Amino acid sequence: MTDIILLSDPRVAATRVTENGEPLVDARGVAALRVDRRQTDHDGSYAHLRADVLRRLLLAQEALPAGIRLLMVEGFRPPALQRRYFDEYAATLRTAHPDAGPDRIRELASAYISPPEVAPHVSGGAVDLTLCTADGAELPLGTEVNATPEESEGGCRTAALNVGAEARANRAAMGRAMTAAGFVNYPTEWWHWSYGDRYWALLTAAPAAKYGPAFLSPTA
Numbered sequence: 001m002t003d004i005i006l007l008s009d010p011r012v013a014a015t016r017v018t019e020n021g022e023p024l025v026d027a028r029g030v031a032a033l034r035v036d037r038r039q040t041d042h043d044g045s046y047a048h049l050r051a052d053v054l055r056r057l058l059l060a061q062e063a064l065p066a067g068i069r070l071l072m073v074e075g076f077r078p079p080a081l082q083r084r085y086f087d088e089y090a091a092t093l094r095t096a097h098p099d100a101g102p103d104r105i106r107e108l109a110s111a112y113i114s115p116p117e118v119a120p121h122v123s124g125g126a127v128d129l130t131l132c133t134a135d136g137a138e139l140p141l142g143t144e145v146n147a148t149p150e151e152s153e154g155g156c157r158t159a160a161l162n163v164g165a166e167a168r169a170n171r172a173a174m175g176r177a178m179t180a181a182g183f184v185n186y187p188t189e190w191w192h193w194s195y196g197d198r199y200w201a202l203l204t205a206a207p208a209a210k211y212g213p214a215f216l217s218p219t220a
Contacts, residue, residue: 006107006110007115012198013117013118015201015208017198017211024049024051024076026047027048027057027072030054032061033061034070034132036071038145045077045216046076046077047072049127050124050125053124053125053127056182057072059180059181063177063181068132069132069134070174071131072127073128075121076124077122082113086114086116089112090106112156118198120192122214123194123211123214124214126194126197127192129174140164140170141171142163143163146191159187178193183195196211197210
């Protein structure tokens with residue numbers, strides 16, 4: 001897996017951002033898209049995405065095989081929450097790897113939680129999702145959404161071989177649809193896709209990212 005570019009890679013932080021000012025919009029108002037409630041927060045941040053990201057998500061859904069739908073789990077994540085998630089996971093890694101220095105801990109942590117300063121979710125350009133049937137029954141994707149590398153024995157990686165054939169087929173179907181709509185996957189997390197953020201810009205050789213850190217207005 002040495003070809004994976006982690007979010008801790010200096011090239012991600014060095015990627016230029018030209019913020020286009022696109023608003024965050026609430027995906028819960030779109031009847032065609034299912035939004036799961038497992039990440040529900042007090043202000044509905046989890047259900048928001050940049051407007052073009054939501055549009056592309058609907059295009060991806062149209063490209064899925066008949067009877068399969070996207071199930072959105074989490075979109076925008078406020079910077080303070082991203083920082084908390086990263087710090088908490090890094091603390092567990094420091095306990096597990098007492099001889100690892102700060103740079104190594106940051107690298108290990110970024111395989112699961114992005115460093116806050118470059119986090120795709122903070123930009124409103126990233127979405128965590130899975131697949132479900134038309135009536136909402138989730139399909140097997142091999143691990144739970146947000147499974148850590150430790151608890152899944154690496155099964156959280158998109159190309160993991162320690163998941164069943166049906167799960168691999170479902171991941172491939174989602175990958176084809178999301179890629180066709182312009183998204184890129186973070187290869188350590190099968191559920192994480194983004195568009196317009198620094199990671200997307202680096203992988204697609206775009207001249208700059210479209211989205212910097214976003215902020216949810218009280219009326220959004």
